[in-house]
Amino acid sequence: MLLPLSNLSMTLLPKWFTGVLDNFAPLFSARLWPQVQRLVVGALLSPGKRTVTAALRGLGLADDSRFGTDHRLLSRARWSSLQASQVLLSLLLAAFGPSGPVVLGLDDTTE
Numbered sequence: 001m002l003l004p005l006s007n008l009s010m011t012l013l014p015k016w017f018t019g020v021l022d023n024f025a026p027l028f029s030a031r032l033w034p035q036v037q038r039l040v041v042g043a044l045l046s047p048g049k050r051t052v053t054a055a056l057r058g059l060g061l062a063d064d065s066r067f068g069t070d071h072r073l074l075s076r077a078r079w080s081s082l083q084a085s086q087v088l089l090s091l092l093l094a095a096f097g098p099s100g101p102v103v104l105g106l107d108d109t110t111e
Helices: 015-022 033-045 052-058 067-076 081-096
Strands: none
Touching: 033 052, 033 067, 052 067
């Protein structure tokens, strides 16, 4: 049986993982940051589609009273997907291209 992550401390996650997540913390308010962390961990653990519902179910939170609140987090909270993508790009460049050029291939068919 999975324990709800709300009952677990984020300190149970590897330090390298929380260190990566901490780069995104300034994009969210302190009140929302624990919810964002839960959703990220749930999305990584959930098989199939990466939806909020799948993430919460993967964490054993399907019956949590805050189930609806987590759904509204991404649509109503003030955060910038552009800023999040900039943080992600900087992390990817630091990890994969610290000593040389990075070649990116872009495809606009998804737009």
